[in-house]
Amino acid sequence: EVQLLESGGGLxxxxxxxxxxxxxxxxxxxxxxxxxxxxxxxxGLEWVSTISGSGDRTYxxxxxxxxxxxxxxxxxxxxxxxxxxxxxxxTAVYYCAKRWPGYYSPFDHWGQGxxxxxxx
Amino acid sequence: xxxxxxxxxxLSVSPGERATLSCRASQSVSSNLAxxxxxxxxxxxxxxxxxxxxxxGIPARFSGSGSGTEFTLTISSLQSEDFAVYxxxxxxxxxxxxxxxxxxxxxx
Numbered sequence: 001e002v003q004l005l006e007s008g009g010g011l012x013x014x015x016x017x018x019x020x021x022x023x024x025x026x027x028x029x030x031x032x033x034x035x036x037x038x039x040x041x042x043x044g045l046e047w048v049s050t051i052s053g054s055g056d057r058t059y060x061x062x063x064x065x066x067x068x069x070x071x072x073x074x075x076x077x078x079x080x081x082x083x084x085x086x087x088x089x090x091t092a093v094y095y096c097a098k099r100w101p102g103y104y105s106p107f108d109h110w111g112q113g114x115x116x117x118x119x120x
Numbered sequence: 121x122x123x124x125x126x127x128x129x130x131l132s133v134s135p136g137e138r139a140t141l142s143c144r145a146s147q148s149v150s151s152n153l154a155x156x157x158x159x160x161x162x163x164x165x166x167x168x169x170x171x172x173x174x175x176x177g178i179p180a181r182f183s184g185s186g187s188g189t190e191f192t193l194t195i196s197s198l199q200s201e202d203f204a205v206y207x208x209x210x211x212x213x214x215x216x217x218x219x220x221x222x223x224x225x226x227x228x
Contacts, residue, residue: 045164059216106154
C-alpha cells in the first residue's frame with residue numbers, strides 16, 4: 001500500500017525557515033515524480049514544486065521560486081521542501097503528492113498534509 | 121499559465137439526484153485532465169484521469185467527459201459520502217500545474 005507521511009510543519013515567524021519531509025513507503029520512490037501541493041485555510045489547491053525521480057530536474061511555482069528548494073534522498077525514500085524567507089501568505093497545509101513517471105501524469109496519491117503557519 | 125475555471129462554485133443537490141460539474145481550461149489541455157474529491161480535513165483523492173478514466177475502486181456513478189477546453193464530471197446518483205469539494209487539474213502544459221477553484225457539492 002502506498003503511503004506518504006509528511007512532517008516538519010509548525011509555527012514560524014515571517015522571514016523564518018522550515019524544512020518539510022515526506023517519507024514514502026509501498027513503492028520505489030526513485031521511479032516516480034514527487035511534488036508538493038499546498039492549501040491555504042479555506043482555499044483551493046496550489047501546486048508548489050515538483051522533482052523528477054532521479055532528482056536532477058526541479059520545478060517551482062513563481063510564488064515560491066528563489067525561496068523554496070525541493071530535494072529527495074532516494075536511499076531513504078524521502079523528499080524534502082526547504083522553505084526560506086517565509087511569508088504570511090505561505091500559511092497552508094502542505095501535501096506531499098506522488099505522480100506517475102512521465103510528463104503527463106496526475107497526482108495519484110497524497111499524504112495527509114502538514115500545517116505551516118507563518119505568523120509573529 | 122493555463123487557468124482552470126470551475127462552475128458552479130457551489131452545487132446543492134438532493135441525495136439520489138444527478139450532479140454535473142464543469143471545468144474549463146483557458147487553452148487546450150487535450151485529455152490531460154484529472155478530477156479530485158476532497159472531504160473536510162482530508163487530503164484530495166484522485167477520481168478520474170485522462171479526462172474520463174476512473175481510478176480503480178472509484179464507483180461507476182462517477183464519470184468524466186470532455187477534451188480540449190471543456191470538461192464535465194458527472195455523479196449519476198449522489199450518495200451521502202459524495203458530498204465534498206471537487207477540483208479539476210490540468211497536467212498537459214506545465215509548469216505550472218494548475219487546479220480549478222473547486223466546486224462544493226452540498227446537500228439540498
